[in-house]
Amino acid sequence: MGADAGEGKVVYFPGPAASAPEDQDEYELPGLAPRTLLNIAAVSGLVLQLSGGMEMTTPIIHDGIRYLHHSQLVPMDGTHSPLREEAEDRQAFFRPKRKMRLNNTAGVYVPLGAHNLLLVIDKNSVAYGSPEWKMIAATAAHLEACHATLSAAAQKSLAVLRAVIFSGKPARSYADVKPDLFFYDADELKRRDGSLVGPAWAASCIVHDANHVWQHDNGEEWHGVDAEVACWKLQVENAGALGLSEGEVVHLKKFIADPGKILDRATSPTYS
Secondary structure, three states, X not given: OEEEOOOOXXXXXXXXXXXXXXXXXXXXXXXXXXXXXXXXXXXXXXXXXXXXXXXXXXXXXXXXXXXXXXXXXXXXXXXXXOOOOOOEOOHHHOOOOOOOOOOOEEEEEEEEOOEEEEEEEEOOOOOOOOHHHHHHHHHHHHHHHHHHHOOHHXXXXXXXXXXXXXXXXXXXXXEEOXXXXXXXXXXXXXXXXXXXXXXXXXXXXXXXXXHHHHHHHOOOOOOOHHHHHHHHHHHHHOHHHHOOOHHHHHHHHHHHHOOHHHHHHHOOOOOO
């Protein structure tokens, strides 16, 4: 993790050593009994029940573009997602077209209290129905499910994050703090061995970079060692609410103890 102060961007790297459930379509839902496993569609359904019912799936409009509820990424009834054919141009989130084209995207939102977090999926690099697509769906459901149990600091951070853009184009994940965005490198949804990280870990990464945005917007140091350590600590403090495994917490504590191991990579270019 680290910052590229010249570009005004903070970067974050999910660590490949973090553990993930054996079944990539199932995971533990915070607030349920330990080892309670649910598939993505079931979790989405439970989230809807907990948040007030099917009316929560009403589409929203942002900058003239429609966003569906995240449960539509992987519908509960097993039908094809209405996002299968969506190819919306959302280049407004990222102006340099030569670095990353966002002319073929799907968009959903995650209700987080009074705030709707937008998720944009670059379909040029994240295929519909792919393992990465399903992981994004699981991460969205997980984030909504655990939001109420997160610390006040974590909730405040998420409230200022406008959108998460999932794409394989960035050389690494990073937070663009000026427009309040997090660009999540879709390649980092996988470990070095090719297996997927868990939705709890991916959700914690979103919390981490949302905190960088909060730091920037509130006049605090938002890049460098102290800023990164504060964000790692926020992940650790919310480990229980997020459902992080012991191995994932140990992984984060190693970053806190020796931030230089990952800060070196954080100074590399965001796009090749």
